[in-house]
Amino acid sequence: MTIWVFPRKRLRGSHGWGSFDKAAGNDSEISGKYLGGKAHSMIEGILSGLKVLDFTWVLAGPYATRILADFGAEVIKVQSLKTAKGAESNLNGYFNTWNRNKRSITLDMSRPEAKDLLLRLAGISDVVIENFAPRVMANWGLTYEKLKEANEKIILVSMSAMGQTGPWKDYVAFGPALQALSGLTYLSSFDDDQPLGLGYAYGDHVIGLYGALATLAALEMRLRTGRGQCIDLSGYEALCTLMGPAIGGVSLNQTPAHPQGNRSDHIDACPRGCYPCRGTDRWCVISASAEDEWQALCRAMDRADLSNDDRFRTLSVRRSNEEMLDELIGRWTAERTAEEAVTLLQEAGVPAGVVQNAEDLARDPHLSARQFFIPLEHPVLGRTLNDRSPIRFGEDETVNWKAAPQLGEDNRYVFRELLGLTEEEFLHYSEKGVIS
Amino acid sequence: MGIEGPEKESLLHGIRILDLANEKACFCSKVLADLGAMVIKVEKPGGDSSRRMGPLAGNGPSGEPDLFFLYNNTNKLGITLDIESEEGRTLFVRLVEKADVVVETFPPGYLKTLGCPYEVMSEVNPGVILASVTGFGQTGPKSGYKSCDLVASALGGQMHVSGAPSTTPLRAYGEQSFYAASLFTAVGILLALIKRRRAGKGEHIDISSQEAVAGTLDHVLVRYLYDGIIPKRQGNLAWNRSSFILPCKDGHIHISIAAQWETLVEWVAAEGMAEDLPDEKWKDENCRNQNVDHIMDVLQRWTLAHTVGELFEIAQAMRFPWAPVSRPQDVLSSPQLLAREFFCEVDHPEQGNSLLGPGMPYRFDSFPSGPVRRAPLPGEDNKRIYCDDLGLSEKEIERLSRLGII
Numbered sequence: 001m002t003i004w005v006f007p008r009k010r011l012r013g014s015h016g017w018g019s020f021d022k023a024a025g026n027d028s029e030i031s032g033k034y035l036g037g038k039a040h041s042m043i044e045g046i047l048s049g050l051k052v053l054d055f056t057w058v059l060a061g062p063y064a065t066r067i068l069a070d071f072g073a074e075v076i077k078v079q080s081l082k083t084a085k086g087a088e089s090n091l092n093g094y095f096n097t098w099n100r101n102k103r104s105i106t107l108d109m110s111r112p113e114a115k116d117l118l119l120r121l122a123g124i125s126d127v128v129i130e131n132f133a134p135r136v137m138a139n140w141g142l143t144y145e146k147l148k149e150a151n152e153k154i155i156l157v158s159m160s161a162m163g164q165t166g167p168w169k170d171y172v173a174f175g176p177a178l179q180a181l182s183g184l185t186y187l188s189s190f191d192d193d194q195p196l197g198l199g200y201a202y203g204d205h206v207i208g209l210y211g212a213l214a215t216l217a218a219l220e221m222r223l224r225t226g227r228g229q230c231i232d233l234s235g236y237e238a239l240c241t242l243m244g245p246a247i248g249g250v251s252l253n254q255t256p257a258h259p260q261g262n263r264s265d266h267i268d269a270c271p272r273g274c275y276p277c278r279g280t281d282r283w284c285v286i287s288a289s290a291e292d293e294w295q296a297l298c299r300a301m302d303r304a305d306l307s308n309d310d311r312f313r314t315l316s317v318r319r320s321n322e323e324m325l326d327e328l329i330g331r332w333t334a335e336r337t338a339e340e341a342v343t344l345l346q347e348a349g350v351p352a353g354v355v356q357n358a359e360d361l362a363r364d365p366h367l368s369a370r371q372f373f374i375p376l377e378h379p380v381l382g383r384t385l386n387d388r389s390p391i392r393f394g395e396d397e398t399v400n401w402k403a404a405p406q407l408g409e410d411n412r413y414v415f416r417e418l419l420g421l422t423e424e425e426f427l428h429y430s431e432k433g434v435i436s
Numbered sequence: 437m438g439i440e441g442p443e444k445e446s447l448l449h450g451i452r453i454l455d456l457a458n459e460k461a462c463f464c465s466k467v468l469a470d471l472g473a474m475v476i477k478v479e480k481p482g483g484d485s486s487r488r489m490g491p492l493a494g495n496g497p498s499g500e501p502d503l504f505f506l507y508n509n510t511n512k513l514g515i516t517l518d519i520e521s522e523e524g525r526t527l528f529v530r531l532v533e534k535a536d537v538v539v540e541t542f543p544p545g546y547l548k549t550l551g552c553p554y555e556v557m558s559e560v561n562p563g564v565i566l567a568s569v570t571g572f573g574q575t576g577p578k579s580g581y582k583s584c585d586l587v588a589s590a591l592g593g594q595m596h597v598s599g600a601p602s603t604t605p606l607r608a609y610g611e612q613s614f615y616a617a618s619l620f621t622a623v624g625i626l627l628a629l630i631k632r633r634r635a636g637k638g639e640h641i642d643i644s645s646q647e648a649v650a651g652t653l654d655h656v657l658v659r660y661l662y663d664g665i666i667p668k669r670q671g672n673l674a675w676n677r678s679s680f681i682l683p684c685k686d687g688h689i690h691i692s693i694a695a696q697w698e699t700l701v702e703w704v705a706a707e708g709m710a711e712d713l714p715d716e717k718w719k720d721e722n723c724r725n726q727n728v729d730h731i732m733d734v735l736q737r738w739t740l741a742h743t744v745g746e747l748f749e750i751a752q753a754m755r756f757p758w759a760p761v762s763r764p765q766d767v768l769s770s771p772q773l774l775a776r777e778f779f780c781e782v783d784h785p786e787q788g789n790s791l792l793g794p795g796m797p798y799r800f801d802s803f804p805s806g807p808v809r810r811a812p813l814p815g816e817d818n819k820r821i822y823c824d825d826l827g828l829s830e831k832e833i834e835r836l837s838r839l840g841i842i
Contacts, residue, residue, distance in 0.1 A: 046631040059654065071627055093662030094655070144801075161757075163799075168772040171752045175654070176679060177759035180690035183767050185672070185681070187609035188598065195681050195688050195761045196672050198608055199597035205652035209619040214798045216626035217447040217471050221802075223633060225445065230801040237778050237797035242615050244507035244793050246764040247779070251792035256765050262586065262607045266504060268488070272586065274595065274604040281668070283605050285590040293582075346581045353587035355605045357596040358660035358667055361650055364591075366578040372647060373661075385661045390617075390647035391624040392573070393631075393639050 020049040020126050021153075021223055045072020045397055050219070051125040051418075053118070054078060054102065058087045059201055060175065060235060061131030061159055062098040063208025068127075068215065069101035070389045071397060076121070076414055077102045077405065080109060081436055084407050091380055096404040100376060100386060104405035105414045106436050113434040115141055120419055123150040127215055131159040131207075131235075134169050144230040153228040155218045159211050163234030173235065175201030182239035183246060189259035206242065207235045270318040271297070274355060275330045277338035283355035284338040286329065286345060293350050294318070300348035301332050378403035411435050446472020446803055451629065453537040454478055455512060456519075459486035459611065460541040460645065461569035462508040463618035468537075468625065469511035470796050472803070476821060477512045478519075478531070481840055483814035504611070506811045507793050510782060514812025515821045516842055524841045525550060530826055532557045537565045537625055544574045554640040565628040565638040567621050573644030583645060588613035592649020597656055600671040617648035677725040680732055681761055682739040688761035689744050691751075693724060693731065699754055709738040768792065780808040818842055 050073040054065045062077075069075040077099060079088065087094055090104065107114040119142070122128055128147055130137055137143065137158070147154045158164055161173040176197070179185045185197030211233055218229035240247070245266070246257035262274050262285070269289035277284050288294045294315075298307040306312050306328070311321045318325055333341045338354040345352035354360060361367065362385070370392075373385045381403070388398055415421045415435060429435040451473040455465040462477075469475040477484075487505045517531075518524040529552065532538060538557065540547065547553050554566045568574055571583020589595050589607045599606030621643045628639040650657070655675050659665040672681040678694035693700065697719060704710040711734045717723050724731055739747060744760045751758040760766065773779065780795040796805055822828045822842065836842040 046627050046634075067623060094658050097658045097661075162772055163776055166772045166775040168752070171772075172755050172757045173759055174692075174757050176674060177690050177692070177757050180681070180761045181759040181767075181770075183762050183764045184609060185690070186688075186761050186763050188606060190599075190603060190606070194600070194671070196599055196603075196606060197681075197761075198594065199599075199667065199669060199675065200654035200656055202594075202608065202612070202652055202654065204654065206616070206619065209616075209623060210797055212623050213467065213619065213626065214800075216623065216630065218800065220451075220626060220629060221445070221447040221449075223630070224449070227802060231798050233798040234776070234778075235797075236772065237776070237794065240767060240773065240778070241794045241797050242610060242612065243764060243767065245503035246610065247768055248503045248507055248791045248793050250764045250768050251779075252789060256763060257609075260609075262604065267584075269584075274590070274607075276604075283590075283595075285586045285595070285607075287584050287586045289584070346578075349582065351582040351584045351587050353583070353591040355590045355595045356593050358593065358653075358656050358665075360596075361593050361657060362660060366572060366576045367647070367650070369576040370573055370644070370647070372650070381662075387651055387657055390620045390643060390651040391627065392642040392644075393624070393628070 020047075020051070021226075044400065045070075047071045047073035050074065050127070052076065052127040052129060052215075053121055053125040055128070055130035055132070055137075056159070057083065057131065058174065059098060059204035060207040061129065061211065063205055064157075064159065064211030064215070065102065065129060066098055066100065067208065067212040067389065067391075070401070071391075073127075075102040076125075076410070076418075077104045078118070079104050079106050079407055081106060081407070082108075090404060090407045093381065093384070096378060096381060096384060097386065099404035101402055102405055103410035103414060104408055105411050106408035108433055108436045109140060111432075111434045113429065113432070117415070117419070117429070117434065118142060119146065119150045121414070122147045122154060124418060125151065125154065126219070127155045127157060129157040129159070129211065129215065131211075133172055134158070134160055134164045148228065151228075153222060153226065155215060155222065155229045155231070157211060157215050157218075157231045157233065159207060159233045159235065161235045163237065164232040168236075175204035175207070175235075178207075178235050178239045179203045181236055183243050184239060187243075187246065187257055187259055190261040191259055195259075203235065203239050207233070207238045210238045210241075268315060270315055270322055271325050271329055273326055275326070275333040275341075277333050277341055278336055279338070281357075282338045284333055284341050284345075284352060285355060286333075286350060286352045288350055291315075296349040297329075297345065300344045300350060301329070303328075303332075374398050374401070376401055376403045379406070408436075447800065448473040450474075451537065452476070452535050453539060453625075454531055454535045456538065456540040456542070457569060458484055458541050459504065459508070460571075460614050461539060461567075461618050461621055461643075462486060462505075463615050464567070464569070464621040464625070465512065465539050466508050466510060467618065467622045470805075473537075475512040476531070476535075476817070477509060477514045477812060478528075479514065479516050479814055481516045481518055481815070481842065483516075487814075503791075506782070506784070506791070509811035510780075510793065510808050512809075512812055513817040513821065514814060515818050516815035518841045519550060519552070521839075521841050523836065523839070525552060527822075527826070527836075527841070528552065529556075529560055531821075532564055533561050534825065535561070535564055536629065537567065539567045539569070539621065539625075541569050544568070544570055544579045558638060561638070563632055563636070563638050565625060565632065565641065567625055567628075567641040567643065569617050569621050569643045569645070571645050573647065574640075574642040585611045585613045585645075588617075588645035588649050592646045593653050593656055594649050597653075597667045597669055597675075599669045601669055603669070605669065613645045613649045616652050617643050617645040620648050620651070673728065677728045678721070680728070682732065682736045684739050684742055684744045684747060687744040689739060689747050690759045690761055691735065691739075692757050694721070696754065696756060697721075697724070700756070703750070703754070704735070704738050707738065707741075709741070710734070711737075780805075782808050782810045784810050786813070815842065 272287040595605035679692040
């Protein structure tokens, strides 16, 4: 496939923006002075040359910027000694997972000079992205207006829990709380009495995906019109977009959607469910909606008699005798390993799958054939395995991928080479603890 | 390029998408349509099978609209076309010539059997971006396997860690694997559009719902890959045991005890319900996590004395990341969502009603969201696309319609 025809070039001048737009073919003329030093290209990719000033933390924001970084954007993660703890501690696996392919700089944000440096960095960046409560960036004086003064074409992406406006704008929440608030937790349960929900922060990924989507859409518009953008993304709303049919139903005064476990009023499939298999905590799922899938299921179970059985012949009678049918199937699956049962079913043409745990995923031959996990060498953690992006292009985007940065690893590169501070200035800020 | 002119333009103005996706990815082009792309939904004559998802739409016995279809196809135009017929395929190729993006969810290899794989599309339109969304992707030993949301949720690792230790694994509500795959696809399409500006050429994007689920698992893979731990189901207790759900007088609340423990204890103690929680030992996070059942017992006696709303308001005033466990009806009356005018009213004159749906989760300073166009009826925009765009005569359309091609 295509080799990158546009080498990364950096421009300096009163407008730092422009290099990405020009390389992206928006403007054939490349002028201006290149910055001193060679281009330390992190990754060559679709977004090579795009500079993202990244204030995000924990998962939702870092996931958004990881998507950009995976595809070649130069993501500069702004950290500090004070905040590099827990999920933001550079040497844990969680941090390494969500911050690969990024750079790290350290600034002490309580120092006014740090804000000046950030505004100057914004001047040469394409995107500024953050997932704080709204007051944080404002307290630092990093409002859209200020950023726009520094860089007219800046794209500011704010990804707070509730959005920048409204009576709850200062409320704080992580993914699981937003899953609860959106209705996803209540509905992902077996009954009304005990809300269960998902066993992980799915919502943060959804918010991150929307963050990347909004950034790229704004970039698409900027490449077309030259205009920057201020984006107010609400995590709460992001989760609610996944509840469209349930919300629509309530607005029509229908019986509100309720917890249904693995069953679904909305899907015409029977049998459909999760069945026990041989071994401890081993399960498979089966869903037969079309008539040929039901016939195939009977064949796979070697129970051709069932397809002529009056209790199961049509979808509607199968629904009325669902418990009986589930028990029959459960007895069949329990005699087999989940893998055996699913292979028999799929070979016959029945939608079925093993309920895979983390270890199953890491060993899944299909995922492995698709190279879903790739190794990355980390200077401290050693060889790490990483799930790559589910976005697959014809060419391998993982060439040149790097593990997550160590704290402040790129201070010299970013402040000296990208921003163009003199050695004297750089040492001055470092000694004063502004760059820390 | 002036700034005044495009000021009112939508973000994806001028991007033209052919949407051949069924329920597996119709959300993808809906999201892009909301951002201003022109999306043409191409259905087989009579309508796509995804119209029949949910409580049967219009044509069902109750006459109720199919909410899944209606929600996932707003702001799209609708045409019908039998791409399996010779003439239909020719028309399809003409549509591809004018398109920037094609989204499809057919089994891998199906477009090839029609004589219309990516290579052929690319020949007539080198810039075209084809996004293929399937259960297992275009390659690999299981690419021919059958999938659905339940199968993707199981194989992608979502179900094993959801549910209680005493229950079967539990699927996420509402076809989440389709939504996740759709969002990845939408991001991939925007990346491909940007790449096209440099490379001058389109792309074939390959999305697997299994990978979309496996790629959105938060701690699940991380803990295995780094610590060799296989995460298990533990009800609504978070993996790190620092958040959980407790019952109140009138519902349930999601609580976190990860930070500000002492503030929480003061609050509960002020009401005389802290029991032994003020003990020094509970200040240690590890100690709390190891005895979280006890902590939950004590806190539950306290939460049961309150309403969800009271606790939420006070907790948030102290910046605790707590939240009510809302039902869909609560979401629709959320003061925050109402203040931000999040919900969009979609008129359905044919059904004689209008319904509310979630709007976009983001606001752009340049782009006020406009009215929402309801999902198209099958072939509603045939004339506009075939006559006005491709230049077919009305007679020609009548003929194709008689042949069952349109």
